[in-house]
Amino acid sequence: ANPDGKGVAGGPGEGGKAPSVANRRRRKSISLIPPRWHPLLFYPPLFFTANSLNERVSYSTRTLFNVLVHVTAKTAFLFILPQYNVSVPTADGELVQYHYGLKDLVTILFYIFIAIILHAVVQEYALDKINRRLHLSKVKHSKFNESGQLVAFHLTSVIWCLYVVVTEGYISNPRSLWENYPHVYLPYQVKFFYLCQLAYWLHALPELYFQKVRKEEIPRQLRCIALYLLHIAGAYLLNLTRLGLILLLLQYLAEFFFHMARLVYFTDENNEKLFNVWAVVFVVTRLFTLTLYILVIGFGLPRVESQALDPERGNFFSFLFNNILFRMSVLLLVCLFQASVMWRFIHFQLRRWREYWNEQSSRKRAAAATAGTRQQTKLLKRDSGYHENGVVKAENGTSPRTKKLKSP
Numbered sequence: 001a002n003p004d005g006k007g008v009a010g011g012p013g014e015g016g017k018a019p020s021v022a023n024r025r026r027r028k029s030i031s032l033i034p035p036r037w038h039p040l041l042f043y044p045p046l047f048f049t050a051n052s053l054n055e056r057v058s059y060s061t062r063t064l065f066n067v068l069v070h071v072t073a074k075t076a077f078l079f080i081l082p083q084y085n086v087s088v089p090t091a092d093g094e095l096v097q098y099h100y101g102l103k104d105l106v107t108i109l110f111y112i113f114i115a116i117i118l119h120a121v122v123q124e125y126a127l128d129k130i131n132r133r134l135h136l137s138k139v140k141h142s143k144f145n146e147s148g149q150l151v152a153f154h155l156t157s158v159i160w161c162l163y164v165v166v167t168e169g170y171i172s173n174p175r176s177l178w179e180n181y182p183h184v185y186l187p188y189q190v191k192f193f194y195l196c197q198l199a200y201w202l203h204a205l206p207e208l209y210f211q212k213v214r215k216e217e218i219p220r221q222l223r224c225i226a227l228y229l230l231h232i233a234g235a236y237l238l239n240l241t242r243l244g245l246i247l248l249l250l251q252y253l254a255e256f257f258f259h260m261a262r263l264v265y266f267t268d269e270n271n272e273k274l275f276n277v278w279a280v281v282f283v284v285t286r287l288f289t290l291t292l293y294i295l296v297i298g299f300g301l302p303r304v305e306s307q308a309l310d311p312e313r314g315n316f317f318s319f320l321f322n323n324i325l326f327r328m329s330v331l332l333l334v335c336l337f338q339a340s341v342m343w344r345f346i347h348f349q350l351r352r353w354r355e356y357w358n359e360q361s362s363r364k365r366a367a368a369a370t371a372g373t374r375q376q377t378k379l380l381k382r383d384s385g386y387h388e389n390g391v392v393k394a395e396n397g398t399s400p401r402t403k404k405l406k407s408p
Contacts, residue, residue: 038065078103079110082191087334097185100236104195111199119207122152136266142214144266145258146221153200154256161249164189170242177292178300182239182318191246194236197248201228239318243296250285257281286345290338297331 052208083103087094136144165171168187188195204225208218261274279378301322320326 042189067402078291080107080108082107082188082195085360086185097187098191100191103126107195108199108202111196115196115200115203116206116210119149119203120210122149123211126152134267139214140266142211142217143262146210147262148267150259151256151263154252154259156247157197157252160193161245161252164193165245168242169245174295175300176346177242177296178304179208181301181304181322183241184239184318186241188239194232194241197232198229198236201225201232238321239316243292246292247289250289254278254282254285279345282345283342284339286342290335293331293334293338297327297334301327311402 082098084098084099084101086099089095089099123145127145130148131141131144134144144188168190170176204221208221213221232244232248235241235247253335255272257278261272261278264271302324304322
């Protein structure tokens with residue numbers, strides 16, 4: 001302290017009062033990002049080290065603000081809007097559609113930050129408040145957070161995907177899934193949906209560090225993220241976006257019921273009814289998924305006329321895919337994968353039912369044993385004495401008194 005009694009930086013302030021714990025934490029967090037290092041060039045490494053929701057929001061806000069400025073608007077639109085729009089002539093006039101390219105990576109990067117912000121908002125303002133009331137263990141706490149995030153994502157994706165599929169007419173006209181293949185040009189809402197899906201599953205990789213996931217859970221979650229990215233990116237690059245939309249709708253519907261059942265189970269362990277609903281939905285969606293794969297890849301695409309290779313048009317991957325060897329290989333891999341998923345599901349359900357019936361039988365045996373002991377105690381209470389040489393004696397060993405008969 002100074003001789004005049006006033007505090008120095010980091011010490012007691014004026015009046016001899018020490019700074020509060022919140023002020024010390026605020027000073028420590030601010031010191032991570034010096035004011036002169038705030039330009040966007042130094043932002044990404046600071047973003048991943050500071051892990052601050054305010055910094056993520058400020059990055060997204062700066063990008064959105066650049067749209068309003070005439071000089072930076074053109075660059076900012078690369079981050080916000082899908083690129084590669086073309087005018088396709090139709091019977092009613094020209095229609096603006098899109099195809100994929102390298103600039104999509106910039107748009108995906110921006111929406112990765114948006115997904116991280118939304119993830120933090122759901123975690124802080126919904127899941128953390130519920131966790132404080134439930135008082136779960138560390139393992140259940142981690143699973144509850146995972147299921148809570150995925151319930152919000154799957155519900156949003158199911159509604160969005162159903163809207164896109166219905167408005168584009170893919171359900172009312174199933175032949176559109178393979179007619180005029182490859183579907184190089186995409187409507188705006190279809191391309192934007194795929195970019196957001198890729199951004200979400202890519203944002204799940206840094207979230208493993210932000211959420212401090214246990215080491216035992218990391219391989220399982222990495223495997224899940226890799227499978228989703230493989231299927232979504234494969235449908236996007238192979239121009240199978242129409243088939244991919246319906247398959248994602250079926251997959252997300254089953255996953256929504258599963259994670260919703262887990263949330264209900266964590267709040268009430270005796271309530272397992274939603275797991276039965278999930279089992280039915282899971283089997284139905286697997287059957288529909290396998291049927292669609294066989295219908296589109298096995299029967300629909302062979303009828304499509306082979307087109308010439310045109311890399312500028314964006315049909316390079318679809319040109320390689322639409323041959324009988326590649327199609328049959330993909331179809332075989334899909335059938336094997338779906339069969340393995342069903343085998344694990346059946347094995348899990350059999351084990352679950354076995355455990356349930358064992359628990360029920362043990363409860364019945366325990367109830368029968370309890371009823372038998374109660375019946376024996378009732379009989380012992382009814383006979384207050386005991387028999388010895390044919391004579392009933394009392395508990396103290398003396399014979400009971402015989403009643404005197406009154407003379408008439």
